[in-house]
Amino acid sequence: MMLIFQFGSLCVAIGDPRFNPGRLKVSPGVKTLEMQGRLFAALYLRRHLNTDWGDISEADRLFNDVSLCNDGRLASSYRIASDITLWIITEADRSVTTIRLPDES
Secondary structure, X not given: OEEEEEEOOEEEEEEOOOOOOOEEEEOHHHHHHHHOOOOOXXXXXXXXXXXXXXXXXXXXXXXXXXXXXXXXXXXXXXXXXXXXXEEEEXXXXXXXXXXXXXXXX
């Protein structure tokens, strides 16, 4: 399976994801960082879709691995810089994946 996402004026193709992310939502803060050239969220989305959960605890990593098989919620966290952490969350029903900053709801 090949997924294609629109990030601003860029189309990004992600091949062979381990799960379907559903609809993609990108928060205003993430969009701002991308426009500033401080973040390219597609790189982290690719990691999330390939089950590289990033900078999370071993317990959260195990929870994600179990959730992957049992249709649970999947959450990744990536430390981009000392002042930037990115969260990617796929809902249990796989209807939507949200890319956001921790201080955004």
